[in-house]
Amino acid sequence: MCQLLGMNCNVPTDITFSFEGFRRRGGQTDQHADGWGIAFFETDGWRVFLDPLPSATSPVADFVRSYPIKSRNVIAHIRKATHGEISLANTHPFRRELWGQEWVFAHNGNLASFSYAGQRFMSIGNTDSEQALCFILDRLASKFQRTPELAALEETFSECCQALSSHGTFNCLLGMNDVLLVHCSTDLHYLVRQAPFSIAHLADADIQVDFAKHTAPRDRVAIIATQPLTDNEQWTALGKGEVALFRNGERISPAHAS
Amino acid sequence: MCQLLGMNCNVPTDITFSFEGFRRRGGQTDQHADGWGIAFFETDGWRVFLDPLPSATSPVADFVRSYPIKSRNVIAHIRKATHGEISLANTHPFRRELWGQEWVFAHNGNLASFSYAGQRFMSIGNTDSEQALCFILDRLASKFQRTPELAALEETFSECCQALSSHGTFNCLLGMNDVLLVHCSTDLHYLVRQAPFSIAHLADADIQVDFAKHTAPRDRVAIIATQPLTDNEQWTALGKGEVALFRNGERISPAHAS
Numbered sequence: 340m341c342q343l344l345g346m347n348c349n350v351p352t353d354i355t356f357s358f359e360g361f362r363r364r365g366g367q368t369d370q371h372a373d374g375w376g377i378a379f380f381e382t383d384g385w386r387v388f389l390d391p392l393p394s395a396t397s398p399v400a401d402f403v404r405s406y407p408i409k410s411r412n413v414i415a416h417i418r419k420a421t422h423g424e425i426s427l428a429n430t431h432p433f434r435r436e437l438w439g440q441e442w443v444f445a446h447n448g449n450l451a452s453f454s455y456a457g458q459r460f461m462s463i464g465n466t467d468s469e470q471a472l473c474f475i476l477d478r479l480a481s482k483f484q485r486t487p488e489l490a491a492l493e494e495t496f497s498e499c500c501q502a503l504s505s506h507g508t509f510n511c512l513l514g515m516n517d518v519l520l521v522h523c524s525t526d527l528h529y530l531v532r533q534a535p536f537s538i539a540h541l542a543d544a545d546i547q548v549d550f551a552k553h554t555a556p557r558d559r560v561a562i563i564a565t566q567p568l569t570d571n572e573q574w575t576a577l578g579k580g581e582v583a584l585f586r587n588g589e590r591i592s593p594a595h596a597s
Numbered sequence: 598m599c600q601l602l603g604m605n606c607n608v609p610t611d612i613t614f615s616f617e618g619f620r621r622r623g624g625q626t627d628q629h630a631d632g633w634g635i636a637f638f639e640t641d642g643w644r645v646f647l648d649p650l651p652s653a654t655s656p657v658a659d660f661v662r663s664y665p666i667k668s669r670n671v672i673a674h675i676r677k678a679t680h681g682e683i684s685l686a687n688t689h690p691f692r693r694e695l696w697g698q699e700w701v702f703a704h705n706g707n708l709a710s711f712s713y714a715g716q717r718f719m720s721i722g723n724t725d726s727e728q729a730l731c732f733i734l735d736r737l738a739s740k741f742q743r744t745p746e747l748a749a750l751e752e753t754f755s756e757c758c759q760a761l762s763s764h765g766t767f768n769c770l771l772g773m774n775d776v777l778l779v780h781c782s783t784d785l786h787y788l789v790r791q792a793p794f795s796i797a798h799l800a801d802a803d804i805q806v807d808f809a810k811h812t813a814p815r816d817r818v819a820i821i822a823t824q825p826l827t828d829n830e831q832w833t834a835l836g837k838g839e840v841a842l843f844r845n846g847e848r849i850s851p852a853h854a855s
Contacts, residue, residue: 381685382684382685382686383684383685383686383721383722384647384684384685384686384687384688384721384722385685386647386685387645388646389642389644398660398664399660399664402656402657402660402664406656406657406660426640426641426642427639427640427641427642427643427644428640428641428642429642430642435694436693436718436719436721438719439715439719439720439721440721441721457697459717460694461694461696461697462697463641463642463694463697463698463699464641464642
């Protein structure tokens with residue numbers, strides 16, 4: 340199984356604190372050493388860094404930690420291979436363009452009985468995860484002519500996740516511009532940091548940060564992770580089969596959004 | 598106008614020497630300071646590093662120089678913006694998946710009168726260059742059901758380049774797995790380094806390397822660049838409208854390839 344990390348914010352924010360704890364699970368505090376990747380949405384495009392090396396010791400991870408890219412939407416993944424060998428083509432996050440927008444995806448779990456050849460979207464590597472992304476995007480492309488309203492997008496995403504979950508464990512993050520869709524099959528937690536900000540302490544390293552010193556009063560940041568990344572904050576566990584949509588650093592119900 | 602750099606090899610090779618000269622044209626020895634990017638094909642997938650900052654001073658470029666990724670096919674680009682603002686979405690190389698393979702593209706020139714809304718493939722940013730990639734891939738997707746033989750691929754690529762060149766200057770590199778297709782409209786040069794190897798000296802910096810010390814007898818590396826990167830080697834200029842295909846570090850004629 341793998342580990343997921345997502346961040347969604349109302350202003351561009353760097354993820355170095357959360358990433359520092361997260362990357363240690365890639366071969367140091369946990370056994371997810373079969374590559375890792377991180378995708379940042381910056382203004383109008385995604386920038387993705389991938390490495391088939393363990394994140395705890397990856398030179399690319401050292402670079403990402405030292406170069407604080409500010410982003411409103413981030414998806415990161417560290418891999419424990421189940422389907423597919425350790426290689427660049429099998430390293431999450433995966434990405435595809437649809438309707439002139441880039442869709443970025445990472446999966447935790449194992450769809451043991453799932454196999455999808457793809458229609459318009461086909462796998463480059465040979466993971467169940469990339470096939471799942473192709474399945475979701477093929478479904479969206481067949482159902483809509485252009486990017487749908489968020490409520491319709493969430494509904495179709497939810498239907499796809501339900502179908503995929505019948506094949507095994509399917510926790511996932513799907514990003515498009517500043518929107519982050521998530522689905523929980525077994526393990527996914529989130530929290531929203533907003534004023535009044537406090538001190539957060541990493542669960543995987545004796546490192547803490549006082550967010551009150553690094554934030555403006557209106558900043559809002561949602562963090563989504565397989566397991567809570569801090570040991571002194573209140574994380575909310577998503578339920579089995581639950582879908583959530585984050586935008587501007589908060590969880591929203593698109594059906595009721597203005 | 599921009600600058601292009603391609604490398605195609607028969608064994609995984611690092612591009613640090615050529616990249617060191619090339620990156621200096623991004624804001625130091627030349628005026629191409631509107632972002633840059635580099636894509637490496639590694640075994641089975643492409644890894645792309647992008648930065649909207651000038652390559653001469655970019656932290657990502659510092660990292661790429663210090664972390665010698667070995668690759669059999671590389672496409673790099675430094676940008677002087679003509680169409681589209683300076684942004685991540687407008688930073689080359691661009692990439693798309695078609696038939697389960699990733700296609701990576703960079704363009705030098707200006708298609709002043711070209712505008713393409715896209716069909717299956719649509720632009721994420723707003724450059725003529727990304728629209729040109731969408732045009733080429735839409736044409737391939739409409740003409741073939743799967744990746745064609747190299748001769749047919751080169752022929753369709755050539756037809757597309759001819760059509761695009763009627764709108765302006767169109768020097769470009771298109772990579773797919775270990776294959777590198779290039780089209781020259783005005784400026785594109787190449788050389789093939791193979792045994793006996795000698796000392797090469799950069800045109801943009803007083804740096805030289807003795808390739809005899811860093812190569813095996815069977816290594817073969819083709820370098821393709823807008824302008825020659827070294828001042829003591831014999832570069833071949835491609836002609837106006839000329840297409841070339843490189844594989845395993847040499848220029849091949851796919852119609853006659855076994």
